[in-house]
Amino acid sequence: MFDEGPSPQIAADRIEREVSRAFLDVVERGQELAAMMGAKRFAIVFAAYREGRLALQPFLDTSYPGLSALSHALTAPGVSAELQQAVTRAQPTIFSADRELPAHHGQATVPALVSEEASIVLPVHSPCGRRGLVALSGPEMTVEEDRSMRAHLRAFALFRAACQLRAPEPRARHGLSKRDIECLRLTADGLTSEQIAERLGLSVHTANQYVAAAAEKLDAVNRMHAVAKALRAGIIS
Amino acid sequence: MTEAFSTFRTDRIASSGLRELGVLMRGFSRRIGADAYLLFEHRPQTGSVGLIACDWPFDMIAEIGSDGLDRLARAGIACAPGDAAGIVALDAASIPSDISAAARDSGYASLICQSLPVGDALFVAVYCAGDGTELCTEEAELAQMRAIYAISQRLTAKAEIASPLSVREKECLSWVAEGKTTEEVAMILGVSANTINAYIAKAIQKVAATNRAMAIATAIRAGMI
Numbered sequence: 001m002f003d004e005g006p007s008p009q010i011a012a013d014r015i016e017r018e019v020s021r022a023f024l025d026v027v028e029r030g031q032e033l034a035a036m037m038g039a040k041r042f043a044i045v046f047a048a049y050r051e052g053r054l055a056l057q058p059f060l061d062t063s064y065p066g067l068s069a070l071s072h073a074l075t076a077p078g079v080s081a082e083l084q085q086a087v088t089r090a091q092p093t094i095f096s097a098d099r100e101l102p103a104h105h106g107q108a109t110v111p112a113l114v115s116e117e118a119s120i121v122l123p124v125h126s127p128c129g130r131r132g133l134v135a136l137s138g139p140e141m142t143v144e145e146d147r148s149m150r151a152h153l154r155a156f157a158l159f160r161a162a163c164q165l166r167a168p169e170p171r172a173r174h175g176l177s178k179r180d181i182e183c184l185r186l187t188a189d190g191l192t193s194e195q196i197a198e199r200l201g202l203s204v205h206t207a208n209q210y211v212a213a214a215a216e217k218l219d220a221v222n223r224m225h226a227v228a229k230a231l232r233a234g235i236i237s
Numbered sequence: 238m239t240e241a242f243s244t245f246r247t248d249r250i251a252s253s254g255l256r257e258l259g260v261l262m263r264g265f266s267r268r269i270g271a272d273a274y275l276l277f278e279h280r281p282q283t284g285s286v287g288l289i290a291c292d293w294p295f296d297m298i299a300e301i302g303s304d305g306l307d308r309l310a311r312a313g314i315a316c317a318p319g320d321a322a323g324i325v326a327l328d329a330a331s332i333p334s335d336i337s338a339a340a341r342d343s344g345y346a347s348l349i350c351q352s353l354p355v356g357d358a359l360f361v362a363v364y365c366a367g368d369g370t371e372l373c374t375e376e377a378e379l380a381q382m383r384a385i386y387a388i389s390q391r392l393t394a395k396a397e398i399a400s401p402l403s404v405r406e407k408e409c410l411s412w413v414a415e416g417k418t419t420e421e422v423a424m425i426l427g428v429s430a431n432t433i434n435a436y437i438a439k440a441i442q443k444v445a446a447t448n449r450a451m452a453i454a455t456a457i458r459a460g461m462i
Binding site: 048049055088089090091125126127129131146149150152153154155156157158160187188189190192220221222223224225227228231232237 | 281283317318319320352354355356357378379381382383385386388389390413414415416418446447448449450451453454457458459460461
Protein backbone atom coordinates (compact mmCIF):
# COMPACT_ATOMS: atom_id res chain seq x y z
CA MET A 1 0.00 0.00 0.00
CA PHE A 2 2.78 2.40 0.94
CA ASP A 3 5.95 2.42 -1.04
CA GLU A 4 8.61 2.88 1.58
CA GLY A 5 11.52 1.68 -0.52
CA PRO A 6 13.58 -1.37 0.28
CA SER A 7 13.74 -2.38 3.94
CA PRO A 8 17.07 -1.78 5.70
CA GLN A 9 17.72 -5.53 5.63
CA ILE A 10 17.29 -5.71 1.86
CA ALA A 11 19.55 -2.67 1.43
CA ALA A 12 22.22 -4.30 3.61
CA ASP A 13 22.00 -7.51 1.58
CA ARG A 14 22.44 -5.56 -1.60
CA ILE A 15 25.53 -3.79 -0.27
CA GLU A 16 27.00 -7.12 0.77
CA ARG A 17 26.33 -8.63 -2.65
CA GLU A 18 27.97 -5.66 -4.32
CA VAL A 19 30.99 -5.97 -2.09
CA SER A 20 31.47 -9.65 -2.79
CA ARG A 21 31.01 -9.04 -6.52
CA ALA A 22 33.80 -6.48 -6.34
CA PHE A 23 35.95 -9.09 -4.57
CA LEU A 24 35.14 -11.68 -7.23
CA ASP A 25 36.19 -9.19 -9.92
CA VAL A 26 39.60 -8.85 -8.32
CA VAL A 27 39.86 -12.64 -7.93
CA GLU A 28 39.14 -13.01 -11.63
CA ARG A 29 41.82 -10.47 -12.52
CA GLY A 30 44.27 -12.26 -10.23
CA GLN A 31 43.51 -15.56 -11.92
CA GLU A 32 44.11 -13.99 -15.35
CA LEU A 33 47.43 -12.65 -14.11
CA ALA A 34 48.39 -16.13 -12.84
CA ALA A 35 47.43 -17.66 -16.19
CA MET A 36 49.65 -15.14 -17.96
CA MET A 37 52.66 -16.66 -16.17
CA GLY A 38 51.42 -20.25 -16.59
CA ALA A 39 50.64 -20.32 -12.87
CA LYS A 40 47.69 -22.00 -11.20
CA ARG A 41 47.01 -19.63 -8.34
CA PHE A 42 47.63 -16.15 -7.04
CA ALA A 43 47.59 -14.49 -3.63
CA ILE A 44 47.59 -10.87 -2.48
CA VAL A 45 49.03 -10.18 0.98
CA PHE A 46 49.54 -6.89 2.82
CA ALA A 47 52.82 -5.96 4.48
CA ALA A 48 52.93 -3.80 7.60
CA TYR A 49 55.50 -2.97 10.21
CA ARG A 50 54.10 -3.76 13.64
CA GLU A 51 56.19 -3.33 16.75
CA GLY A 52 59.06 -2.56 14.39
CA ARG A 53 58.74 -6.00 12.79
CA LEU A 54 57.49 -6.93 9.36
CA ALA A 55 54.14 -8.71 9.37
CA LEU A 56 52.39 -10.18 6.33
CA GLN A 57 48.60 -10.41 6.43
CA PRO A 58 46.53 -12.55 4.08
CA PHE A 59 43.91 -10.71 2.03
CA LEU A 60 42.62 -12.44 -1.06
CA ASP A 61 43.55 -15.38 -3.27
CA THR A 62 42.35 -18.03 -5.72
CA SER A 63 40.34 -19.81 -3.01
CA TYR A 64 38.22 -16.74 -2.08
CA PRO A 65 36.30 -16.62 0.25
CA GLY A 66 38.70 -19.14 1.80
CA LEU A 67 42.50 -18.97 1.77
CA SER A 68 44.79 -21.16 -0.31
CA ALA A 69 48.04 -22.87 0.67
CA LEU A 70 49.88 -20.01 -1.04
CA SER A 71 48.45 -17.37 1.32
CA HIS A 72 49.15 -19.64 4.29
CA ALA A 73 52.76 -20.13 3.19
CA LEU A 74 53.24 -16.37 2.71
CA THR A 75 51.73 -15.36 6.04
CA ALA A 76 53.05 -18.13 8.28
CA PRO A 77 54.14 -16.65 11.62
CA GLY A 78 57.76 -15.54 11.76
CA VAL A 79 58.35 -14.05 8.31
CA SER A 80 61.25 -15.90 6.62
CA ALA A 81 64.38 -14.02 5.63
CA GLU A 82 63.56 -14.67 1.95
CA LEU A 83 60.11 -13.11 2.28
CA GLN A 84 61.45 -10.17 4.28
CA GLN A 85 63.84 -9.53 1.42
CA ALA A 86 61.07 -9.98 -1.12
CA VAL A 87 59.23 -7.06 0.53
CA THR A 88 62.31 -4.86 0.85
CA ARG A 89 63.56 -5.23 -2.72
CA ALA A 90 61.61 -4.05 -5.75
CA GLN A 91 62.54 -6.94 -8.05
CA PRO A 92 60.59 -10.22 -8.16
CA THR A 93 61.76 -13.09 -5.99
CA ILE A 94 61.44 -16.58 -7.37
CA PHE A 95 60.72 -19.48 -5.08
CA SER A 96 61.70 -22.41 -7.23
CA ALA A 97 60.26 -25.91 -7.30
CA ASP A 98 62.89 -28.63 -7.52
CA ARG A 99 63.85 -27.92 -11.06
CA GLU A 100 66.05 -25.03 -12.04
CA LEU A 101 64.62 -21.74 -13.20
CA PRO A 102 66.75 -19.16 -14.93
CA ALA A 103 67.44 -16.05 -12.87
CA HIS A 104 67.50 -12.60 -14.41
CA HIS A 105 67.79 -9.01 -13.32
CA GLY A 106 69.33 -10.24 -10.13
CA GLN A 107 66.15 -12.12 -9.27
CA ALA A 108 66.89 -14.32 -6.30
CA THR A 109 65.93 -17.98 -6.53
CA VAL A 110 65.13 -19.59 -3.19
CA PRO A 111 63.50 -22.83 -1.98
CA ALA A 112 59.87 -23.65 -2.81
CA LEU A 113 57.05 -21.79 -1.06
CA VAL A 114 54.36 -24.36 -1.88
CA SER A 115 55.65 -27.91 -2.39
CA GLU A 116 56.04 -29.05 -5.99
CA GLU A 117 55.30 -25.53 -7.21
CA ALA A 118 57.36 -22.61 -8.40
CA SER A 119 56.25 -19.16 -7.22
CA ILE A 120 57.08 -15.66 -8.30
CA VAL A 121 56.62 -13.03 -5.61
CA LEU A 122 56.14 -9.46 -6.83
CA PRO A 123 56.54 -6.57 -4.36
CA VAL A 124 53.83 -3.93 -4.89
CA HIS A 125 52.86 -0.46 -3.61
CA SER A 126 49.68 1.56 -3.77
CA PRO A 127 49.67 5.34 -4.20
CA CYS A 128 48.02 5.59 -0.76
CA GLY A 129 51.21 4.20 0.76
CA ARG A 130 50.20 0.58 1.38
CA ARG A 131 52.68 -2.15 0.56
CA GLY A 132 52.27 -5.82 -0.15
CA LEU A 133 53.11 -8.82 -2.26
CA VAL A 134 51.35 -10.40 -5.21
CA ALA A 135 52.42 -14.05 -5.51
CA LEU A 136 51.77 -16.36 -8.45
CA SER A 137 52.36 -20.07 -8.09
CA GLY A 138 52.00 -23.31 -10.03
CA PRO A 139 53.78 -26.48 -11.13
CA GLU A 140 54.20 -25.21 -14.69
CA MET A 141 55.36 -21.62 -14.28
CA THR A 142 57.14 -19.94 -17.14
CA VAL A 143 59.39 -17.22 -15.81
CA GLU A 144 60.87 -15.16 -18.58
CA GLU A 145 62.14 -11.62 -18.16
CA ASP A 146 59.88 -9.64 -20.43
CA ARG A 147 56.72 -11.42 -19.38
CA SER A 148 57.47 -11.20 -15.67
CA MET A 149 57.98 -7.46 -16.02
CA ARG A 150 54.57 -7.09 -17.68
CA ALA A 151 53.05 -9.31 -15.01
CA HIS A 152 54.62 -7.06 -12.37
CA LEU A 153 52.97 -3.98 -13.90
CA ARG A 154 49.61 -5.74 -13.78
CA ALA A 155 50.32 -6.86 -10.21
CA PHE A 156 50.63 -3.19 -9.21
CA ALA A 157 47.23 -2.46 -10.76
CA LEU A 158 45.72 -5.54 -9.08
CA PHE A 159 47.07 -4.45 -5.70
CA ARG A 160 45.53 -1.02 -6.15
CA ALA A 161 42.18 -2.64 -6.82
CA ALA A 162 42.65 -4.77 -3.69
CA CYS A 163 43.43 -1.64 -1.63
CA GLN A 164 40.16 -0.10 -2.76
CA LEU A 165 38.27 -3.18 -1.57
CA ARG A 166 40.01 -2.97 1.75
CA ALA A 167 39.30 0.68 2.34
CA PRO A 168 36.12 1.58 0.48
CA GLU A 169 35.35 5.26 0.03
CA PRO A 170 33.98 6.27 3.41
CA ARG A 171 30.22 6.53 3.12
CA ALA A 172 29.88 8.44 6.34
CA ARG A 173 32.16 11.43 6.14
CA HIS A 174 30.87 12.62 9.48
CA GLY A 175 29.58 15.71 7.68
CA LEU A 176 33.09 16.85 6.81
CA SER A 177 33.38 19.15 3.81
CA LYS A 178 36.01 18.74 1.10
CA ARG A 179 37.95 21.66 2.57
CA ASP A 180 37.78 20.20 6.09
CA ILE A 181 39.23 16.93 4.81
CA GLU A 182 41.90 18.69 2.79
CA CYS A 183 43.05 20.74 5.78
CA LEU A 184 43.08 17.61 7.92
CA ARG A 185 45.12 15.72 5.34
CA LEU A 186 47.68 18.52 5.19
CA THR A 187 47.82 18.62 8.99
CA ALA A 188 48.59 14.88 8.93
CA ASP A 189 51.37 15.63 6.44
CA GLY A 190 53.00 17.83 9.05
CA LEU A 191 51.96 21.23 7.73
CA THR A 192 51.35 24.07 10.16
CA SER A 193 48.28 26.30 9.84
CA GLU A 194 50.47 28.93 8.17
CA GLN A 195 51.69 26.41 5.59
CA ILE A 196 48.16 25.08 4.97
CA ALA A 197 46.95 28.64 4.43
CA GLU A 198 49.73 29.28 1.95
CA ARG A 199 49.19 25.98 0.09
CA LEU A 200 45.45 26.49 -0.24
CA GLY A 201 45.48 30.24 -0.70
CA LEU A 202 43.54 30.92 2.50
CA SER A 203 44.13 33.17 5.46
CA VAL A 204 45.70 31.52 8.51
CA HIS A 205 42.52 32.25 10.45
CA THR A 206 40.39 30.44 7.85
CA ALA A 207 42.76 27.46 7.75
CA ASN A 208 42.52 27.25 11.54
CA GLN A 209 38.75 27.39 11.33
CA TYR A 210 38.64 24.44 8.91
CA VAL A 211 40.85 22.31 11.15
CA ALA A 212 38.79 23.28 14.20
CA ALA A 213 35.56 22.49 12.34
CA ALA A 214 36.94 19.11 11.29
CA ALA A 215 37.94 18.35 14.89
CA GLU A 216 34.50 19.30 16.15
CA LYS A 217 32.68 17.19 13.56
CA LEU A 218 34.88 14.22 14.45
CA ASP A 219 34.17 14.78 18.13
CA ALA A 220 37.91 15.26 18.71
CA VAL A 221 39.42 17.44 21.43
CA ASN A 222 42.33 18.79 19.37
CA ARG A 223 43.98 18.46 15.96
CA MET A 224 46.18 15.49 16.93
CA HIS A 225 43.07 13.63 18.04
CA ALA A 226 41.27 14.65 14.84
CA VAL A 227 44.10 13.39 12.61
CA ALA A 228 44.16 10.04 14.44
CA LYS A 229 40.38 9.64 14.25
CA ALA A 230 40.21 10.59 10.57
CA LEU A 231 42.98 8.15 9.66
CA ARG A 232 41.41 5.30 11.58
CA ALA A 233 37.98 5.99 10.04
CA GLY A 234 39.54 6.02 6.57
CA ILE A 235 38.48 9.63 5.94
CA ILE A 236 42.09 10.44 5.11
CA SER A 237 44.71 7.87 4.21
CA MET B 238 62.38 32.00 -12.46
CA THR B 239 59.73 31.10 -9.90
CA GLU B 240 62.02 30.32 -7.00
CA ALA B 241 65.50 29.09 -6.16
CA PHE B 242 66.15 25.47 -6.95
CA SER B 243 66.72 23.65 -3.69
CA THR B 244 67.37 19.95 -3.69
CA PHE B 245 68.55 17.57 -0.99
CA ARG B 246 71.40 15.17 -1.57
CA THR B 247 69.89 11.71 -1.65
CA ASP B 248 71.44 9.16 0.67
CA ARG B 249 69.37 6.34 -0.79
CA ILE B 250 71.70 5.66 -3.67
CA ALA B 251 75.47 5.15 -3.60
CA SER B 252 77.39 7.79 -5.57
CA SER B 253 78.60 5.22 -8.13
CA GLY B 254 74.97 4.26 -8.74
CA LEU B 255 73.97 7.83 -9.61
CA ARG B 256 75.98 7.87 -12.81
CA GLU B 257 74.86 4.36 -13.80
CA LEU B 258 71.25 5.38 -13.35
CA GLY B 259 71.85 8.39 -15.59
CA VAL B 260 73.12 6.12 -18.37
CA LEU B 261 70.18 3.72 -17.96
CA MET B 262 67.60 6.52 -17.91
CA ARG B 263 69.06 7.95 -21.09
CA GLY B 264 68.59 4.53 -22.67
CA PHE B 265 64.97 4.29 -21.48
CA SER B 266 64.33 7.79 -22.80
CA ARG B 267 65.59 6.79 -26.28
CA ARG B 268 63.54 3.59 -26.34
CA ILE B 269 60.39 5.51 -25.49
CA GLY B 270 61.16 8.07 -28.16
CA ALA B 271 61.57 10.95 -25.68
CA ASP B 272 64.26 13.63 -25.88
CA ALA B 273 65.25 14.17 -22.26
CA TYR B 274 64.83 12.61 -18.82
CA LEU B 275 64.95 13.70 -15.21
CA LEU B 276 65.04 11.37 -12.19
CA PHE B 277 64.59 12.51 -8.62
CA GLU B 278 63.70 11.25 -5.19
CA HIS B 279 60.50 12.80 -3.86
CA ARG B 280 59.64 13.28 -0.20
CA PRO B 281 55.95 14.22 -0.35
CA GLN B 282 55.73 14.95 3.39
CA THR B 283 58.12 17.86 3.12
CA GLY B 284 57.60 18.57 -0.58
CA SER B 285 61.33 18.29 -1.17
CA VAL B 286 63.14 16.74 -4.10
CA GLY B 287 66.55 15.11 -4.41
CA LEU B 288 67.92 15.25 -7.93
CA ILE B 289 69.57 12.00 -9.08
CA ALA B 290 70.24 12.27 -12.79
CA CYS B 291 69.01 14.46 -15.61
CA ASP B 292 69.71 15.76 -19.09
CA TRP B 293 66.98 18.40 -19.21
CA PRO B 294 67.96 21.83 -20.55
CA PHE B 295 69.26 23.93 -17.68
CA ASP B 296 66.82 26.79 -18.30
CA MET B 297 63.85 24.48 -18.02
CA ILE B 298 64.98 23.05 -14.68
CA ALA B 299 65.69 26.52 -13.35
CA GLU B 300 62.29 27.77 -14.42
CA ILE B 301 60.28 24.86 -13.08
CA GLY B 302 62.26 24.77 -9.85
CA SER B 303 62.13 22.24 -7.06
CA ASP B 304 58.64 23.43 -6.17
CA GLY B 305 57.48 22.65 -9.73
CA LEU B 306 58.98 19.16 -9.58
CA ASP B 307 57.19 18.58 -6.27
CA ARG B 308 53.88 19.52 -7.90
CA LEU B 309 54.62 17.33 -10.94
CA ALA B 310 55.28 14.37 -8.65
CA ARG B 311 51.94 14.60 -6.89
CA ALA B 312 49.13 12.22 -7.70
CA GLY B 313 47.04 13.20 -10.66
CA ILE B 314 50.07 13.88 -12.85
CA ALA B 315 52.62 11.18 -12.03
CA CYS B 316 51.17 7.79 -12.90
CA ALA B 317 51.59 4.71 -10.72
CA PRO B 318 53.14 1.53 -12.16
CA GLY B 319 50.64 -0.52 -14.15
CA ASP B 320 48.27 2.43 -14.41
CA ALA B 321 49.11 3.81 -17.84
CA ALA B 322 52.18 4.98 -19.70
CA GLY B 323 51.92 8.41 -18.09
CA ILE B 324 52.14 10.37 -21.36
CA VAL B 325 50.47 13.80 -21.01
CA ALA B 326 50.29 16.63 -23.50
CA LEU B 327 51.41 19.99 -22.11
CA ASP B 328 47.96 21.47 -22.68
CA ALA B 329 46.35 18.87 -20.38
CA ALA B 330 44.44 20.45 -17.52
CA SER B 331 46.41 18.44 -14.96
CA ILE B 332 49.68 20.22 -15.75
CA PRO B 333 50.17 23.56 -13.96
CA SER B 334 50.45 26.37 -16.50
CA ASP B 335 53.86 27.64 -15.33
CA ILE B 336 55.32 24.15 -15.86
CA SER B 337 53.85 23.71 -19.33
CA ALA B 338 55.07 27.20 -20.27
CA ALA B 339 58.62 26.34 -19.17
CA ALA B 340 58.55 23.05 -21.10
CA ARG B 341 57.14 24.73 -24.19
CA ASP B 342 59.92 27.35 -24.07
CA SER B 343 62.40 24.48 -24.31
CA GLY B 344 60.58 23.09 -27.36
CA TYR B 345 58.68 20.24 -25.77
CA ALA B 346 55.08 19.24 -26.44
CA SER B 347 54.50 16.42 -23.96
CA LEU B 348 55.76 14.96 -20.71
CA ILE B 349 55.84 11.43 -19.38
CA CYS B 350 55.63 11.50 -15.62
CA GLN B 351 55.98 8.23 -13.72
CA SER B 352 56.18 7.49 -10.01
CA LEU B 353 58.68 4.82 -9.02
CA PRO B 354 58.02 3.41 -5.55
CA VAL B 355 61.01 1.45 -4.24
CA GLY B 356 60.89 0.05 -0.73
CA ASP B 357 59.80 2.90 1.53
CA ALA B 358 61.17 5.57 -0.82
CA LEU B 359 59.54 7.26 -3.76
CA PHE B 360 61.29 8.27 -6.96
CA VAL B 361 59.88 10.07 -9.98
CA ALA B 362 60.94 10.01 -13.64
CA VAL B 363 59.91 12.82 -15.99
CA TYR B 364 60.67 12.43 -19.69
CA CYS B 365 60.09 15.25 -22.22
CA ALA B 366 59.30 14.89 -25.89
CA GLY B 367 59.19 17.38 -28.77
CA ASP B 368 56.26 18.11 -31.04
CA GLY B 369 55.34 15.38 -33.52
CA THR B 370 57.46 12.75 -31.78
CA GLU B 371 56.12 9.20 -31.93
CA LEU B 372 56.10 7.97 -28.34
CA CYS B 373 55.97 4.25 -27.68
CA THR B 374 53.37 3.60 -24.97
CA GLU B 375 54.50 0.05 -24.40
CA GLU B 376 58.14 1.04 -23.98
CA ALA B 377 57.07 3.79 -21.58
CA GLU B 378 55.22 1.26 -19.42
CA LEU B 379 58.16 -1.14 -19.41
CA ALA B 380 60.60 1.70 -18.71
CA GLN B 381 58.72 2.38 -15.47
CA MET B 382 59.31 -1.19 -14.27
CA ARG B 383 62.92 -1.20 -15.54
CA ALA B 384 63.65 2.04 -13.69
CA ILE B 385 62.18 0.62 -10.48
CA TYR B 386 64.41 -2.47 -10.76
CA ALA B 387 67.46 -0.38 -11.62
CA ILE B 388 66.99 1.92 -8.61
CA SER B 389 66.30 -1.00 -6.30
CA GLN B 390 69.60 -2.64 -7.29
CA ARG B 391 71.50 0.51 -6.38
CA LEU B 392 69.86 1.35 -3.08
CA THR B 393 72.15 1.86 -0.12
CA ALA B 394 71.71 -0.45 2.85
CA LYS B 395 70.11 2.29 4.98
CA ALA B 396 67.23 2.64 2.55
CA GLU B 397 64.87 0.53 4.61
CA ILE B 398 64.66 2.40 7.86
CA ALA B 399 62.94 0.31 10.45
CA SER B 400 61.99 2.82 13.11
CA PRO B 401 60.84 0.77 16.04
CA LEU B 402 59.52 3.06 18.73
CA SER B 403 60.26 2.10 22.31
CA VAL B 404 57.34 1.00 24.51
CA ARG B 405 57.36 4.38 26.30
CA GLU B 406 57.48 6.38 23.06
CA LYS B 407 54.57 4.37 21.71
CA GLU B 408 52.58 4.88 24.90
CA CYS B 409 53.11 8.63 24.74
CA LEU B 410 52.22 8.85 21.06
CA SER B 411 49.08 6.74 21.58
CA TRP B 412 47.87 9.06 24.33
CA VAL B 413 48.58 12.16 22.24
CA ALA B 414 46.59 10.51 19.42
CA GLU B 415 43.73 10.24 21.92
CA GLY B 416 43.85 14.00 22.28
CA LYS B 417 45.74 14.16 25.57
CA THR B 418 48.04 17.11 26.28
CA THR B 419 51.60 16.71 27.53
CA GLU B 420 50.47 17.47 31.10
CA GLU B 421 47.69 14.89 30.93
CA VAL B 422 50.02 12.19 29.57
CA ALA B 423 52.50 13.05 32.34
CA MET B 424 49.76 12.51 34.90
CA ILE B 425 48.61 9.23 33.32
CA LEU B 426 52.12 7.78 33.13
CA GLY B 427 53.26 9.27 36.44
CA VAL B 428 56.33 11.07 35.12
CA SER B 429 57.19 14.73 34.55
CA ALA B 430 55.94 16.75 31.59
CA ASN B 431 59.56 17.29 30.51
CA THR B 432 60.09 13.54 30.26
CA ILE B 433 56.94 13.17 28.16
CA ASN B 434 58.08 15.94 25.83
CA ALA B 435 61.45 14.21 25.45
CA TYR B 436 59.79 10.88 24.58
CA ILE B 437 57.59 12.55 22.01
CA ALA B 438 60.49 14.50 20.50
CA LYS B 439 62.42 11.24 20.15
CA ALA B 440 59.40 9.54 18.54
CA ILE B 441 58.97 12.42 16.07
CA GLN B 442 62.63 12.06 15.12
CA LYS B 443 62.40 8.27 14.75
CA VAL B 444 59.47 8.36 12.35
CA ALA B 445 61.09 11.22 10.41
CA ALA B 446 58.20 13.60 11.09
CA THR B 447 58.29 17.35 11.54
CA ASN B 448 55.68 17.68 14.29
CA ARG B 449 53.27 15.76 16.51
CA ALA B 450 50.38 15.57 14.06
CA MET B 451 52.62 14.15 11.35
CA ALA B 452 54.27 11.71 13.79
CA ILE B 453 50.86 10.38 14.78
CA ALA B 454 49.77 10.04 11.16
CA THR B 455 53.00 8.25 10.22
CA ALA B 456 52.81 5.91 13.22
CA ILE B 457 49.15 5.01 12.54
CA ARG B 458 49.82 4.40 8.85
CA ALA B 459 52.73 2.10 9.68
CA GLY B 460 50.63 0.27 12.27
CA MET B 461 52.99 1.28 15.10
CA ILE B 462 50.19 2.62 17.31
